[in-house]
Amino acid sequence: MHKARYYKVDGKKGKARALPDSLFDGVVNEGVMHQVVKVYLANQRQGTAAAKTRSEVAGGASKPWRQKGTGRARQGTIRAAQWEGGGVAHPPIPHSWRLQVPRKVKALARRSAFNDRAEHDRVVLVDMPKLESPRTKDLQGFLAPMEIPGKVLILTDGLNENVYLSARNLKHVSVLRFGDESVYDVLWAHTVVIERSAVEKLGAATETGETDDA
16 A cells, blocks of 8 residues: 655645555556557647648649750659649648547556556645635745655646646646546656545545546
């Protein structure tokens, strides 16, 4: 069973808390994580790159000069690929890069990513402060006692708009709802900060058999 550091709403460190076995089961499958991240990055591609072939470029219906007797190389059209303003040889065409992975593979990769962070003491549980309004300085003050190096992924219990807006100016801090994160998001972060109530709800759902592997 993995345990995680715990910080109270006032920023003080509390007793380490156990993480639910339904998500933190100790399994780290690097091959599956690589597969899911590769699919995620492929799905970010728009696939809108395009260029015209020589048949799609306007003009160039007649030969620029006669076939023989000029001393120059023969040319059939000024829209050939070697001419400036001509078509492109083997141009990119719009198409979809979208890939899919099975639901259970995606769930295994998500558990593996969380287990990898937990094994290296990079999962932190917190009682998230209730920010009255978006303020970056308040969020920085809350994270400061944790002394977290590098990038941070904050997973909140449901939508917390003030926390989300407070982190927009922080280049190395990302805020998502717990459950909305991708494997890429977890592996992107050096440390994952999870709101304690979200983890407790996951543990309670596991006991009642209401969890979903998706």
